[in-house]
Amino acid sequence: DAKTTQPPSMDCAEGRAANLPCNHSTISGNEYVYWYRQIHSQGPQYIIHGLKNNETNEMASLIITEDRKSSTLILPHATLRDTAVYYCIVRGVDRGSTLGRLYFGRGTQLTVWP
C-alpha cells in the first residue's frame, strides 16, 4: 500500500472550513484514498473515500488532485466536536492480497477552537 504524509497538527476556528492535506505520491491506479478520524479515546470513525473524482457526503468533501498524488479533506463548517486525529489511508482493492488491511500512520491532530 502507498505511504501517506500528513502534517502532525492543524488548528481551525469554529465555523470555518478545515482543509486537511495528504500526500500520497506513490499511489497506484487502483488504490483508493480513505479518511478516518479518531476522537480521543474512541474508535476510529469512517469519513469518506474516493478513487479519482471528488466526493462529498454529509460529513465532508474529498478533493483529489488530477495526478492523484495528493488529496484534501474539507470539513466545511468545523465545530468543536470535530477536534480529533484525522488519518489519510491509501488502500488497494486487490482481494488477493492481505484482505482489507488499513495502515494507520500518526495522522493529523486537528484542534478546533472557539
Add this chain to the structure above:
Amino acid sequence: DGGITQSPKYLFRKEGQNVTLSCEQNLNHDAMYWYRQDPGQGLRLIYYSQIVNDFQKGDIAEGYSVSREKKESFPLTVTSAQKNPTAFYLCASKRGDQETQYFGPGTRLLVL
C-alpha cells in the same frame, strides 16, 4: 441498532495473567480485525479473520491469541507472553465486498 461492541471499557491485568477482550458485531460482517494503539501512535494490526474458523496473524501477533467460532464474535486473549500489554485495543469489522472498516469503542488495558 446494528453495531460493533467491545467489553470491558477498562481492563486491569496482573503480572503473569491471561485476559480476554470481547468483540461482538451484529452487522453480519464477514471480516474482523484486532488493532493495538499506543499513545501518540497509529494503529497496528494484531490478528484478522476473513471467515469463521479462520484467522491470520498481523504485524504484532506475538503474545496474543484469537478465536473465531461464530461470525459475530472475535475475542482476543492477551497472554502472559505479551510483556508490554498496556495499550488501547480496537476491534473492527467489514463486509466481504467492501473495504470500509467499522470500529468498536475500544478497550484500554492496564497492567497492575
